[in-house]
Amino acid sequence: MSDTSMVSMKRVQIIVKGEDLHLVEHLLVNAKVSGFTIVPNVSGRGHHGVHEGHLLFNDMHTLDILFTIVPEDRLDPILAGLGTLFERHSGVVFVSDVWVTRKHYFETYANSSR
Amino acid sequence: MSDTSMVSMKRVQIIVKGEDLHLVEHLLVNAKVSGFTIVPNVSGRGHHGVHEGHLLFNDMHTLDILFTIVPEDRLDPILAGLGTLFERHSGVVFVSDVWVTRKHYFETYANSSR
Amino acid sequence: MSDTSMVSMKRVQIIVKGEDLHLVEHLLVNAKVSGFTIVPNVSGRGHHGVHEGHLLFNDMHTLDILFTIVPEDRLDPILAGLGTLFERHSGVVFVSDVWVTRKHYFETYANSSR
Numbered sequence: 001m002s003d004t005s006m007v008s009m010k011r012v013q014i015i016v017k018g019e020d021l022h023l024v025e026h027l028l029v030n031a032k033v034s035g036f037t038i039v040p041n042v043s044g045r046g047h048h049g050v051h052e053g054h055l056l057f058n059d060m061h062t063l064d065i066l067f068t069i070v071p072e073d074r075l076d077p078i079l080a081g082l083g084t085l086f087e088r089h090s091g092v093v094f095v096s097d098v099w100v101t102r103k104h105y106f107e108t109y110a111n112s113s114r
Numbered sequence: 115m116s117d118t119s120m121v122s123m124k125r126v127q128i129i130v131k132g133e134d135l136h137l138v139e140h141l142l143v144n145a146k147v148s149g150f151t152i153v154p155n156v157s158g159r160g161h162h163g164v165h166e167g168h169l170l171f172n173d174m175h176t177l178d179i180l181f182t183i184v185p186e187d188r189l190d191p192i193l194a195g196l197g198t199l200f201e202r203h204s205g206v207v208f209v210s211d212v213w214v215t216r217k218h219y220f221e222t223y224a225n226s227s228r
Numbered sequence: 229m230s231d232t233s234m235v236s237m238k239r240v241q242i243i244v245k246g247e248d249l250h251l252v253e254h255l256l257v258n259a260k261v262s263g264f265t266i267v268p269n270v271s272g273r274g275h276h277g278v279h280e281g282h283l284l285f286n287d288m289h290t291l292d293i294l295f296t297i298v299p300e301d302r303l304d305p306i307l308a309g310l311g312t313l314f315e316r317h318s319g320v321v322f323v324s325d326v327w328v329t330r331k332h333y334f335e336t337y338a339n340s341s342r
Contacts, residue, residue, distance in 0.1 A: 011322065033274070034274055035272065036274070037271065038270060038271040038272075038273075069322055096324060097324060098323060099322065099323045099324070100322045101311060106320075
């Protein structure tokens, strides 16, 4: 049963404009996440940096989704970095609980020689 | 630390046929969500309105995923609307817990003048 | 209100190389899930079978995401099957809690004549 025992982790999902994708990639690499996934060319309407208080039906942007899975103790630096980034670039981030079977795949490189 | 304090929200994820995408978009806009994201052209096999009780290996459809993040008190009207829609159109919806750092991005326009 | 009452389920999300997609599809069909969704052609960096301990900035792969929603009691056989598959093929899997309104859509075919 060791194959299916699960460990709690956090999933961080970020949605940004394509032109800002590289900024988030740099941030995640610098945060020493073990990896991330990009879902390119999604469409976003509203709540991606729209401040004007109306969701207009033709307010559609081409965006990218990035997500990464990290141990909970890595969450704060990532969110702090994104908070700074989102002061100048539109985007959203949300966090959810996930469980993984192979914990070592998702550990950060905090202790690596990199 | 105010950048990284998180607020609980609900993520609503909906999977529908491309031809029905506009119906869900209208429903979400009418529900005054603050925004949503569309992942276009995903492939679905089974459980998207298949009633016949068999998952056939060649039963593949081109679908779209929409998701939105809303305060919990906005969930019921959205699910009720989808329930009505899914009486005539195939699709699935599921809800999960997420946490966001910037609550105001996800608030609905219930109190706007729109 | 019966439309919006929700039942707890598990979402299993799997990320694999395109060449291994069919293996996961077979595994899920054999596990008698009621259906699954494929998000094709996502980009993955690191943590998809990378063992060398460094996340290189040009270490990018084209991958596919599959996800399925199953009752909790179907989780262990799926994770065990993936555990075996991931001994020879790179990939990641993570599990999260979701709630669905229409439980029958997500039930497995364990009792079907298939």
